[in-house]
Amino acid sequence: MASLKIREARASDADKLAPSLREVDREELEAAEGRGCDIGHILRTAVRISDMCWAAEEEDGEVIALFGVAGASLLGEHGPVGSPWLLGSDKLDRHAKTLVRAGKKYVGLIHEKYPYLANYVDKRNTISKRWLRRLGFTIHPPIPRGPMGMMFHRFDKLQAQDV
Numbered sequence: 001m002a003s004l005k006i007r008e009a010r011a012s013d014a015d016k017l018a019p020s021l022r023e024v025d026r027e028e029l030e031a032a033e034g035r036g037c038d039i040g041h042i043l044r045t046a047v048r049i050s051d052m053c054w055a056a057e058e059e060d061g062e063v064i065a066l067f068g069v070a071g072a073s074l075l076g077e078h079g080p081v082g083s084p085w086l087l088g089s090d091k092l093d094r095h096a097k098t099l100v101r102a103g104k105k106y107v108g109l110i111h112e113k114y115p116y117l118a119n120y121v122d123k124r125n126t127i128s129k130r131w132l133r134r135l136g137f138t139i140h141p142p143i144p145r146g147p148m149g150m151m152f153h154r155f156d157k158l159q160a161q162d163v
Contacts, residue, residue, distance in 0.1 A: 004095045006102055009053040009066055014043035016063040017055075020089040028122035029087075031150035046070070046085060052110060056088070056095070056102075064091040065099075069110045072118065078158055082114030086128070103135045111159040118156035120145060129153065 018040040021029075029042055043066060047053050053068030065088030072083040084107070092099065110117065121128050123142045132139060132155050142151035 003059050004056055004064075004098050004102075005059070006054050006056050006106075009047050009050075009055040009068065011044060011047055013055045013063045013066055014047050015040055017066055017087070017089065018043050020064075020091075022088060022090045022092070024122075024125050024127060025087045028125050028128075031122055031148060031152070032120070032146045034147045043087065046087070050085075051082070051113065054106065056092075056099070058091065062091070064089045064095075067106070069114060069117070071114070078116040080114050081116045081118060082110055083119045084110060084117050085119060086131075100131065100134050103131065107135055107157070115159040116156065117158075118154060120152040120154055123151040123153055129155075 021039055021043075026039060029039060030037055033042060046068065047066060050068035050070045053066065055063050056065040056067070057063045065086060067084070067086035067088075069082040069084045071080065073081040107117070117137070121132065121139070129139055135157070137155045137157045140154040140156070142153050144150065145152040
């Protein structure tokens with residue numbers, strides 16, 4: 001099995017990932033942004049606006065995922081709110097266990113800045129919903145969102161408080 005390296009993302013990583021973006025992520029972006037949306041532009045924007053952003057690459061240097069968090073609000077009930085995201089290629093499946101372990105680490109890092117994390121996931125995206133649950137996120141009932149009114153689940157996670 002190929003090893004996985006996680007490093008800080010670079011702007012050029014978005015253009016490397018865009019052509020190989022897995023179908024379920026492409027469909028999710030189209031449901032959120034509209035059919036025919038520019039996937040490369042969306043990925044470049046996500047990297048640019050994220051406070052923290054990482055790339056997962058295989059040992060040959062192929063970028064197979066980008067993930068990060070963008071600030072959603074400074075005034076949430078629990079403090080600053082972060083909007084986490086992850087988009088990847090089909091090669092992510094090879095690294096499921098590694099990604100859950102790494103995901104827990106990076107969610108912890110994100111929680112240092114954002115006590116409350118929330119975003120939306122396409123109802124059809126069973127892979128992402130399973131991963132989010134493993135990372136401790138709550139998946140809420142679906143609601144219509146985006147230009148086509150597709151169904152999305154809000155997901156969220158409050159940082160565990162020390163007692």
